[in-house]
Amino acid sequence: xxxxxxxxxxxxxxxxxxxxxxxxxxxxxxxxxxxxxxxxxxxxxxxxxxxxxxxxxxxxxxxxxxxxxxxxxxxxxxxxxxxxxxxxxxxxxxxxxxxxxxxxxxxxxxxxxxxxxxxxxxxxxxxxxxxxxxxxxxxxxxxxxxxxxxxxxxxxxxxxxxxxxxxxxxxxxxxxxxxxxxxxxxxxxxxxxxxxxx
Amino acid sequence: xxxxxxxxxxxxxxxxxxxxxxxxxxxxxxxxxxxxxxxxxxxxxxxxxxxxxxxxxxxxxxxxxxxxxxxxxxxxxxxxxxxxxxxxxxxxxxxxxxxxxxxxxxxxxxxxxxxxxxxxxxxxxxxxxxxxxxxxxxxxxxxxxxxxxxxxxxxxxxxxxxxxxxxxxxxxxxxxxxxxxxxxxxxxxxxxxxxxxxxxxxxxxxxxxxxxxxxxxxxxxxxxxxxxxxxxxxxxxxxxxxxxxxxxxxxxxxxxxxx
Numbered sequence: 001x002x003x004x005x006x007x008x009x010x011x012x013x014x015x016x017x018x019x020x021x022x023x024x025x026x027x028x029x030x031x032x033x034x035x036x037x038x039x040x041x042x043x044x045x046x047x048x049x050x051x052x053x054x055x056x057x058x059x060x061x062x063x064x065x066x067x068x069x070x071x072x073x074x075x076x077x078x079x080x081x082x083x084x085x086x087x088x089x090x091x092x093x094x095x096x097x098x099x100x101x102x103x104x105x106x107x108x109x110x111x112x113x114x115x116x117x118x119x120x121x122x123x124x125x126x127x128x129x130x131x132x133x134x135x136x137x138x139x140x141x142x143x144x145x146x147x148x149x150x151x152x153x154x155x156x157x158x159x160x161x162x163x164x165x166x167x168x169x170x171x172x173x174x175x176x177x178x179x180x181x182x183x184x185x186x187x188x189x190x191x192x193x194x195x196x197x198x
Numbered sequence: 199x200x201x202x203x204x205x206x207x208x209x210x211x212x213x214x215x216x217x218x219x220x221x222x223x224x225x226x227x228x229x230x231x232x233x234x235x236x237x238x239x240x241x242x243x244x245x246x247x248x249x250x251x252x253x254x255x256x257x258x259x260x261x262x263x264x265x266x267x268x269x270x271x272x273x274x275x276x277x278x279x280x281x282x283x284x285x286x287x288x289x290x291x292x293x294x295x296x297x298x299x300x301x302x303x304x305x306x307x308x309x310x311x312x313x314x315x316x317x318x319x320x321x322x323x324x325x326x327x328x329x330x331x332x333x334x335x336x337x338x339x340x341x342x343x344x345x346x347x348x349x350x351x352x353x354x355x356x357x358x359x360x361x362x363x364x365x366x367x368x369x370x371x372x373x374x375x376x377x378x379x380x381x382x383x384x385x386x387x388x389x390x391x392x393x394x395x396x397x398x399x400x401x402x403x404x405x406x407x408x409x410x411x412x413x414x415x416x417x418x419x420x421x422x423x424x425x426x427x428x429x430x431x432x433x434x435x436x437x438x439x440x441x442x443x444x445x446x447x448x449x450x451x452x453x454x455x456x457x
Contacts (some may be wrong), residue, residue, distance in 0.1 A: 037358035046351050049231050051347060060343045060359070079262050084407065085351075108352040110358075 003144045003156040005186050009095055009162040011144040012040075015110045018142070036106040038097055038111035041090070052086070054081035062142040063105045074129055091122040098129060102139070109133075112144045124148075127154055151175065206432050208323040215423030217332035218380050219393065219441070223419020225339050225377050225396030227401055227412045228370070232350050235395040238405040241378040242390030244270035247296055248313045249387055250304035259312075259325050260269060263387075264379035271375065284388065300387075315386035315438035316427075328380050335373050335380075342366050342373075343412065375377040384423065385438035397422060397444040403452035418448055 003011050003111065017024035039164055057067035068078035074095040078089075088096060094114065101109060115123040132156050133139045143155075150173045151158050158175060159165040166183045167174040207312050222238075224240030229235050240359035245263035252262030277288045304312060333406075345366045349355040357363055379391045405411035 016354070021354060021357050035358075037355070039352055039354040044355075049347065049350065050402065050405055050408050050411045055408045061349050159267075 001140075001142050001157040001159055002151050002182070003142060003159045003161060004146075004148065004151060005161040005166075009183075012112050012130075013026075013114050013163060015142065015144055018038040018110060019057040023032075030108070034104075034106040035108045036112065037110045038112065038114070039102050040116045041097075042093060044097075049085060052081065053083050053084040053085060056085055056096075057100060057103060058072055060100065060103055062100075064105055067099070069101045071096070073133075074099045074191070075125070089106075090117055091119070091125065094118055094122070094126055095129065098126070099132075102133060102137070106136070106139070108140045108142065110142045114143060114145070115147070130154070148180075206322075207318065207320065208427070210322060211427045211430075211437070213426060214317070214320060214325045214328050215331050215384055215427045215441070216420045216439070218377075218384055219397075219423030220416045220420040221332040221335040221339070222377050222381055222390075222393040223397035223401070223422075224336060224416035225344075225373055226396075226398035226419065227415035228339060228346055229374065229394055230398040230402065231403060233372075235398060236391050237313050237374060238378050238381070239391030241267050241270065241314075241375065242291045242387045243293040244296045245379060245382045246292075246300035246304075246312060249265065249382060250300045250308070253308040253312060254303070254305065259294055259383050260324070260328065260379045263382045264376065266296070267293040267375040267378055271371070293408060308438070311386070313384045313386045313388045314436050315384050315433070317430070319435045324383075328383070331376060333381060335377055338369055340375050342369050345407065346370055356456070368375055381405060389438060389442050392442045392445060396442070396449050400449040400452040402446070403449070403456045416446070422448060428457060 003014060005011050013022055013174075015037070016022040018028055019035065019074070020028070030112060052077045053071075054064060054067060057064075062070075064078075064081060067081060071078060071080055076092065076095055076099070080092070080096065098114075101111075109130075114126050118126060127150055130141055130143070134141050134154075155171055157169060159168045160183045161175070162183050167179040210270050226235065226238075241361070245266050248262030248264070248266035249256075249259045252259040270356050273292050274285060274288045277283070278285055281288070297315075299308075300312070336399060345356065345361045346362060348359065349366060353363055376395065378390050381393045385393050398415045401411050403416040405414055420443035424442050425444045426435050426439075429435065429440040429444070432438035
């Protein structure tokens with residue numbers, strides 16, 4: 001599911017409320033406790049700490065073998081384990097934290113702005129990776145984004161929020177121009193490409 | 199003082215210095231990672247009224263220092279709630295007031311020991327208590343280390359991974375307060391920041407990863423104290439000064455050996 005909405009719509013607080021990290025009213029119930037969460041990349045501080053990637057995985061009690069395996073799945077070699085946390089490029093860092101979030105095989109991944117600060121090629125890689133995990137690892141992904149383009153390519157369902165729920169359901173059903181206008185407060189046009197395959 | 203008593207003082211001072219230096223260096227690596235390396239400085243100043251009381255009434259300086267650090271932290275916390283001013287500004291208010299109050303009633307002859315420490319008169323009991331407390335700091339720090347590192351990287355990530363950030367931050371601050379209270383005996387109220395910050399900076403220069411960084415911080419902290427105390431026994435120059443100078447020498451050398 002992709003959670004879509006303009007800036008300040010409450011997408012990130014929604015994810016945090018689902019995790020119980022911020023106060024909320026109402027009720028949140030999960031059928032699983034195996035939930036992983038990744039905040040936007042710009043909220044990762046202290047990338048100049050002397051931590052290497054292997055030590056970062058150890059913070060999750062992941063063995064080197066398991067860490068190497070999941071790193072390979074995201075397209076990074078096991079030599080990455082020796083690299084310092086701060087020496088990774090933005091794209092490598094994002095793939096590495098995806099691997100970190102998924103190393104203990106959660107059932108659900110909540111991912112806030114997975115491609116912030118990443119170039120177009122890198123964005124494609126990140127979404128393809130997430131799509132691969134979703135298809136082959138029985139993983140439910142709730143993903144917050146501004147990017148309307150990815151909804152058609154990657155999402156089963158879309159939740160549109162702008163301080164309230166504007167629409168929810170399969171993109172083809174609910175992403176009508178009217179609901180997008182209500183969501184963004186202006187006319188939003190889109191064109192669905194039919195040729196992408198994953 | 200006979201040779202036997204000098205030897206005993208030397209052994210006690212070395213035991214105390216090794217543990218205090220190690221605990222301060224190890225904790226210092228965590229403080230540097232969280233950009234809090236200088237926190238021990240103002241906290242050290244906060245201990246001065248307690249040290250003054252201890253020296254005036256003849257009880258252990260660490261015993262006087264610890265309640266003052268806790269009281270200082272409490273004041274900073276209360277002022278922050280009341281004023282919404284940045285914590286660093288309020289720290290300046292509280293620690294400067296602490297220094298002013300100290301010199302209102304600290305006897306002149308006790309000024310130097312309060313400011314730069316004194317290890318010439320330490321008892322077996324105070325050494326034993328210090329060693330035990332330092333061991334507790336080391337154990338507690340090693341237990342909270344991974345979680346505090348994760349909190350430093352991203353608080354949200356840590357919380358969502360099940361880390362109780364308030365609990366860990368509380369233990370972390372308690373360790374700092376305790377380390378400062380123990381450190382003032384050796385290096386005085388003026389230089390406690392150096393006891394934790396310099397070994398951490400040196401270790402940062404020499405280390406390739408977090409594990410090396412944390413353990414080297416501990417070893418460098420201990421080594422500086424051991425060499426400083428040995429220097430004091432031979433020269434009579436206050437150990438606090440020598441410890442910091444040895445530590446600084448290590449740092450300067452590390453600049454040339456930088457990874």
